[in-house]
Amino acid sequence: MLSISGLHSHYGASHILQGVDLEMATGRIAAILGRNGVGKTTTVKTIMGLVAPTGGSITLDHTAITGWAPHRVARAGVAYVPEGRLIFPDLSVIENIKVAERTPAKAWPIPRLLELFPSLDERQRNKGSQLSGGEQQMLAIARALVSDPKVLLLDEPSQGLAPLVVRELARVIRLLCDAGVTILLIEQNMKLAEVVADELHIMVKGRIVYSADPHRFRAEEQQIRTRYLTV
Ligand SMILES: Nc1ncnc2c1ncn2[C@@H]1O[C@H](COP(=O)(O)OP(=O)(O)OP(=O)(O)O)[C@@H](O)[C@H]1O
Numbered sequence: 275m276l277s278i279s280g281l282h283s284h285y286g287a288s289h290i291l292q293g294v295d296l297e298m299a300t301g302r303i304a305a306i307l308g309r310n311g312v313g314k315t316t317t318v319k320t321i322m323g324l325v326a327p328t329g330g331s332i333t334l335d336h337t338a339i340t341g342w343a344p345h346r347v348a349r350a351g352v353a354y355v356p357e358g359r360l361i362f363p364d365l366s367v368i369e370n371i372k373v374a375e376r377t378p379a380k381a382w383p384i385p386r387l388l389e390l391f392p393s394l395d396e397r398q399r400n401k402g403s404q405l406s407g408g409e410q411q412m413l414a415i416a417r418a419l420v421s422d423p424k425v426l427l428l429d430e431p432s433q434g435l436a437p438l439v440v441r442e443l444a445r446v447i448r449l450l451c452d453a454g455v456t457i458l459l460i461e462q463n464m465k466l467a468e469v470v471a472d473e474l475h476i477m478v479k480g481r482i483v484y485s486a487d488p489h490r491f492r493a494e495e496q497q498i499r500t501r502y503l504t505v
């Protein structure tokens with residue numbers, strides 16, 4: 275489905291991604307964990323075409339999308355929910371979704387999205403600024419889904435959310451996966467990654483240095499935490 279090989283990228287003279295390799299099979303959930311500043315967001319931005327890669331390749335269903343502009347990557351079937359959600363505060367829930375709907379959604383039309391997110395259904399006419407953090411996160415996901423993506427990139431969706439809302443987020447992520455969406459989840463929240471992901475990857479200095487399934491990850495969690503995650 276999504277295959278990343280030897281991916282490099284720079285911000286000016288700073289060499290951020292230093293050879294990222296990641297193979298994502300269709301219908302799977304992969305999580306990338308890592309300390310602050312290791313290049314997690316840069317990875318999703320490079321996949322999305324928001325940062326130009328300086329080496330390596332990205333292929334989606336055997337089509338090379340390396341270096342494509344963001345709108346082409348989106349049209350090819352990749353959607354991105356950025357860190358911090360970036361909801362339009364003055365637009366209503368429905369308007370926030372509609373701005374992202376280029377052609378009428380097939381897989382995820384607005385009524386299906388409102389069914390998936392009951393809290394948004396109740397707040398259809400509320401403005402973005404009137405929503406709670408959890409509702410804003412659900413809205414950001416709804417806005418990404420309306421483009422009918424094959425692959426969904428989620429950058430730290432649990433950030434700032436209460437445990438109960440994180441649980442709801444886990445339910446939604448699983449449900450999307452069951453509906454056939456392949457998901458790349460960037461997380462600081464190890465628990466969320468552990469409960470939803472089929473595979474966990476750890477990034478250090480712009481490279482994936484460790485990959486495991488949740489079973490092995492849990493068994494090795496203590497060592498992983500001290501070696502790669504705690505500061
Ligand atoms: N636009 C930019 N220009 C220059 N440097 C940047 C830019 N964006 C990020 N960086 C730097 O690149 C490195 C990787 O940043 P990135 O945002 O990918 O990290 P991250 O793993 O997502 O971290 P966090 O957990 O804090 O979100 C950091 O050192 C950061 O300071």
Ligand SMILES: [Mg+2]
Pocket residue numbers: 314315316357
């Ligand atoms: Mg980040």
